[in-house]
Amino acid sequence: MNIVDVSNELASLISGPNAYHNLPVARLVEKVLARKEGFLTNTGAVSVTTGKYTGRSPEDKFIVEEDSVKHLIDWGPVNKPISSEVFEKLYLKVIQYLKNRDEIYVFNGFAGADKKYRLPIQVVNELAWQNLFARQLFIRPKSQDDLKEHKNPFTIVSAPSFKADPAVDGTNSEAFIIISFEKRIILIGGTEYAGEMKKSIFSVMNFLLPERDIFSMHCSANVGQEGDVALFFGLSGTGKTTLSADPKRRLIGDDEHGWSSSGIFNIEGGCYAKCIGLSEEKEPQIYNAIRFGSVLENVVVDESTRIPDYDNSLLTENTRAAYPIEAIDNIAKPSIAGHPNTIIFLTADAFGVLPPISKLTKEQAMYHFLSGYTSKLAGTERGITSPKTTFSTCFGAPFLPLPATRYSEMLGRKIEEHDVKVFLVNTGWTGGEYGVGKRIKLAYTRAMVQAALEGELDEVETVKDPIFGLAIPAHVPGVPDEVLQPIKTWSDKNAYEQKAYELAKAFKENFKKFSNVPKEIEELGGPII
Numbered sequence: 001m002n003i004v005d006v007s008n009e010l011a012s013l014i015s016g017p018n019a020y021h022n023l024p025v026a027r028l029v030e031k032v033l034a035r036k037e038g039f040l041t042n043t044g045a046v047s048v049t050t051g052k053y054t055g056r057s058p059e060d061k062f063i064v065e066e067d068s069v070k071h072l073i074d075w076g077p078v079n080k081p082i083s084s085e086v087f088e089k090l091y092l093k094v095i096q097y098l099k100n101r102d103e104i105y106v107f108n109g110f111a112g113a114d115k116k117y118r119l120p121i122q123v124v125n126e127l128a129w130q131n132l133f134a135r136q137l138f139i140r141p142k143s144q145d146d147l148k149e150h151k152n153p154f155t156i157v158s159a160p161s162f163k164a165d166p167a168v169d170g171t172n173s174e175a176f177i178i179i180s181f182e183k184r185i186i187l188i189g190g191t192e193y194a195g196e197m198k199k200s201i202f203s204v205m206n207f208l209l210p211e212r213d214i215f216s217m218h219c220s221a222n223v224g225q226e227g228d229v230a231l232f233f234g235l236s237g238t239g240k241t242t243l244s245a246d247p248k249r250r251l252i253g254d255d256e257h258g259w260s261s262s263g264i265f266n267i268e269g270g271c272y273a274k275c276i277g278l279s280e281e282k283e284p285q286i287y288n289a290i291r292f293g294s295v296l297e298n299v300v301v302d303e304s305t306r307i308p309d310y311d312n313s314l315l316t317e318n319t320r321a322a323y324p325i326e327a328i329d330n331i332a333k334p335s336i337a338g339h340p341n342t343i344i345f346l347t348a349d350a351f352g353v354l355p356p357i358s359k360l361t362k363e364q365a366m367y368h369f370l371s372g373y374t375s376k377l378a379g380t381e382r383g384i385t386s387p388k389t390t391f392s393t394c395f396g397a398p399f400l401p402l403p404a405t406r407y408s409e410m411l412g413r414k415i416e417e418h419d420v421k422v423f424l425v426n427t428g429w430t431g432g433e434y435g436v437g438k439r440i441k442l443a444y445t446r447a448m449v450q451a452a453l454e455g456e457l458d459e460v461e462t463v464k465d466p467i468f469g470l471a472i473p474a475h476v477p478g479v480p481d482e483v484l485q486p487i488k489t490w491s492d493k494n495a496y497e498q499k500a501y502e503l504a505k506a507f508k509e510n511f512k513k514f515s516n517v518p519k520e521i522e523e524l525g526g527p528i529i
Contacts, residue, residue, distance in 0.1 A: 019105075028131055046293075061078075126161060152184070215260075222252055235376065240255060263339050269325055290321050299320075340414075352436070354468065357476065363521050364526075371391050405514070425445065444483060
């Protein structure tokens with residue numbers, strides 16, 4: 001089979017009598033209810049469950065090993081190769097499966113708010129609620145002119161009810177997420193978790209944008225009243241969405257951005273917020289965004305009142321809410337802005353030894369970006385039930401098809417070119433490690449971030465951490481001084497030092513995998529033990 005055959009099969013599918021194209025939100029909601037795929041909550045949001053797949057399934061993700069791209073991909077445990085033959089046989093099976101369904105749903109939109117760099121995308125779904133998800137998460141055409149520009153799209157074909165047979169189909173399990181860059185297709189099956197669609201498009205953009213000298217980033221972004229731009233890097237659950245949804249600043253986007261020679265732009269048109277523990281008091285913007293047209297994934301809902309119980313983790317810790325960015329009151333329109341003034345790296349340190357906030361030199365910024373340390377939180381991937389120490393390069397290793405140094409070099413150039421301030425913020429534990437200490441208060445984290453963005457920490461006195469070499473502000477408005485230095489929050493100082501040295505050694509051991517990083521980044525950026 002060749003690329004023309006694959007394209008013809010797709011064209012035949014989406015032109016068939018069972019294909020519904022670009023249904024508006026209300027019609028998609030009607031389809032969800034009629035097909036009993038979900039039900040409405042008390043605010044009008046659609047509530048669905050995704051079965052045993054309540055998070056991403058990284059062991060089931062592959063990239064097709066094709067001549068035009070195989071020399072560019074950073075092959076390994078994240079980017080696993082699969083042959084064109086295996087892909088095409090499975091693709092034909094899925095297409096035939098979807099042709100036999102009574103209905104399928106097609107959405108045409110874009111990834112990338114800056115029209116100069118946006119990618120046309122097409123999403124073909126077996127389930128109406130997943131097409132609703134795609135419509136809310138990606139960028140929706142705003143005019144007939146937009147649709148005229150929708151040419152040669154990258155297509156997601158998602159059939160959650162189709163289960164692969166690993167012995168026959170060459171997959172790792174019944175689930176599969178396969179990207180073909182040559183054929184411009186993402187094939188998903190066996191898993192109903194909608195986040196696979198979102199992150200697959202992000203992986204595609206992380207391949208395509210750097211080829212155009214655009215830095216692709218796993219971060220949220222907002223802009224202040226004076227036009228000052230802030231980026232928040234971090235893995236799922238570290239607080240990107242929460243901290244970027246600031247009523248005093250306009251939201252640009254909550255998860256994925258590009259940084260071009262003109263400034264930054266949101267890759268998406270919606271938000272996919274973790275909502276475990278969500279409350280109107282703590283996160284009013286997110287809480288009030290969950291209304292008609294939104295999708296709630298795996299949130300326990302009271303059967304009689306239809307009121308969501310955001311504190312209930314019975315189905316998963318990784319409960320999610322998907323909604324269009326317009327559901328947030330205070331947003332940048334369009335979702336673009338100038339060059340960043342401040343970058344904040346977010347980590348959820350389960351050791352409880354990293355400072356709640358510290359100022360980074362350029363070398364430290366490069367070191368911590370490459371390290372991408374956090375504690376992977378429960379539910380973000382299958383099998384993760386408690387925090388697990390992880391180093392995710394560039395705070396987004398699962399979504400980076402190219403070598404990590406390609407992204408880090410771009411960040412280094414941007415920091416230097418635009419004189420960007422960089423901070424490391426720990427949203428994890430204090431007073432002890434996970435199970436002993438407690439999570440740092442969100443109010444404290446907000447106060448620290450606000451001080452960093454408003455320049456209140458530019459000239460403040462700092463204390464040098466004796467193990468990590470980090471510059472810790474001695475004072476932050478609204479935060480007790482003793483909270484700022486982790487050792488002061490531990491009752492057992494010896495236990496603190498033991499855990500701190502343990503983490504520092506883990507940093508150094510992890511950094512050994514980078515063989516072509518300038519020596520000064522390793523020597524000046526990391527722990528000083």
